[in-house]
Amino acid sequence: MAFPCFREWRQRVVRITLPLTYKTILLVTLVSVIGSLLAFDQFFLMTAGQPFNRTASLVFWIYLNSFPYLKLGYGAALSLLLAAMVLVFTIVQLILTQRSRT
Amino acid sequence: MPRRYDGRQFLVGAVCMAICAVMLAPLVVSISASLKTASEAAAIPPTYFTHHVSFESYQRLWNYQAGLPTYLMNSGGAAFLTIAFCLLMTIPAGYALARFPIAGKEFIFVYLLLALIVPYQSLLTPIFFMFAQWHLTNTLVGLAIVHTTIQIPFSLYIIRNSFEAVPREIEEAAVIDGASLFQVLTRICLPAIRPAIVTVALFAFITSWNEFLGALVIMNRGVTFTLPLVLANARQETSIGGTDWGMLQAGITISIIPCVLFYLLLQKYYVSGFTSGAVK
Numbered sequence: 001m002a003f004p005c006f007r008e009w010r011q012r013v014v015r016i017t018l019p020l021t022y023k024t025i026l027l028v029t030l031v032s033v034i035g036s037l038l039a040f041d042q043f044f045l046m047t048a049g050q051p052f053n054r055t056a057s058l059v060f061w062i063y064l065n066s067f068p069y070l071k072l073g074y075g076a077a078l079s080l081l082l083a084a085m086v087l088v089f090t091i092v093q094l095i096l097t098q099r100s101r102t
Numbered sequence: 103m104p105r106r107y108d109g110r111q112f113l114v115g116a117v118c119m120a121i122c123a124v125m126l127a128p129l130v131v132s133i134s135a136s137l138k139t140a141s142e143a144a145a146i147p148p149t150y151f152t153h154h155v156s157f158e159s160y161q162r163l164w165n166y167q168a169g170l171p172t173y174l175m176n177s178g179g180a181a182f183l184t185i186a187f188c189l190l191m192t193i194p195a196g197y198a199l200a201r202f203p204i205a206g207k208e209f210i211f212v213y214l215l216l217a218l219i220v221p222y223q224s225l226l227t228p229i230f231f232m233f234a235q236w237h238l239t240n241t242l243v244g245l246a247i248v249h250t251t252i253q254i255p256f257s258l259y260i261i262r263n264s265f266e267a268v269p270r271e272i273e274e275a276a277v278i279d280g281a282s283l284f285q286v287l288t289r290i291c292l293p294a295i296r297p298a299i300v301t302v303a304l305f306a307f308i309t310s311w312n313e314f315l316g317a318l319v320i321m322n323r324g325v326t327f328t329l330p331l332v333l334a335n336a337r338q339e340t341s342i343g344g345t346d347w348g349m350l351q352a353g354i355t356i357s358i359i360p361c362v363l364f365y366l367l368l369q370k371y372y373v374s375g376f377t378s379g380a381v382k
Contacts, residue, residue: 079225
């Protein structure tokens with residue numbers, strides 16, 4: 001029953017649904033990328049960066065350097081780097097939302 | 103098109119159910135593990151379902167270090183201070199930005215929203231030093247300030263947009279009836295944007311209740327810990343018997359309850375709050 005429709009369905013998705021929603025898809029992807037860039041809790045709780053800080057995320061690395069290691073300048077520099085990275089993604093996101101509204 | 107029930111609908115339903123089951127599985131594991139006895143919670147291999155229902159995990163959690171009530175008070179206190187700060191700051195600001203003839207209003211609004219771009223994670227180091235100078239570390243007010251800064255741009259956006267959605271005619275009618283500016287705000291506008299206020303309060307509560315990194319940086323004395331911090335601490339603490347998983351799961355279960363409760367109670371409001379803010 002569903003089998004002969006599959007070709008039709010695939011064409012509908014590939015030719016119509018995806019082209020019409022790809023901006024939204026990109027937007028959702030960007031939002032989750034930003035969220036992942038800022039991930040901290042999971043890393044802190046599950047692995048604490050071990051073994052040998054190989055599982056440290058960026059925010060966790062900033063935290064580790066700023067507070068337990070007290071390398072404040074390094075931590076602050078990394079913070080700025082993080083802010084810059086997120087800024088790039090956010091600007092792309094803003095451009096996309098501007099376009100999709102019109 | 104009349105609805106036909108062919109195999110596909112059942113297939114979609116089955117897939118949705120499977121996804122729900124996967125999503126809910128950790129929750130079920132948490133709750134069932136919190137009801138196990140200590141020996142059963144630590145058993146290897148772990149048991150799927152609780153054999154003997156016991157509340158001793160909750161009892162141990164109640165008496166853990168400074169005691170559960172202290173931590174609940176800390177978490178709740180920070181959350182309610184966050185809600186209060188958010189509303190006290192965004193309601194006047196939102197009203198002014200929606201109604202008053204201020205030069206460059208749109209620019210000010212967008213400028214305030216720019217705070218959304220800067221991740222607060224990258225600001226924690228300077229915030230910590232400022233707070234250390236002003237003796238705000240280890241205080242609930244300090245933590246609430248951090249949570250408020252996270253929450254303000256979003257709150258302002260919602261509140262301002264729903265103030266704009268209030269028809270000016272109603273306000274004009276109130277002014278003709280002799281209401282002062284302040285009375286217009288409190289009697290006319292605030293009741294009209296109640297859904298938005300509920301939305302803002304709900305999100306402020308959930309952010310503050312779940313927030314971990316800020317609390318970790320600001321609070322470093324055991325008595326001032328919030329609930330997530332205590333649980334993280336209990337996770338890392340290695341006593342003779344290892345981590346007390348039963349107690350940990352009990353803490354997780356308890357920390358889930360308020361969020362779910364608030365969501366369910368205010369669901370009706372917060373959905374309409376979103377639309378009333380966004381459609382405008």
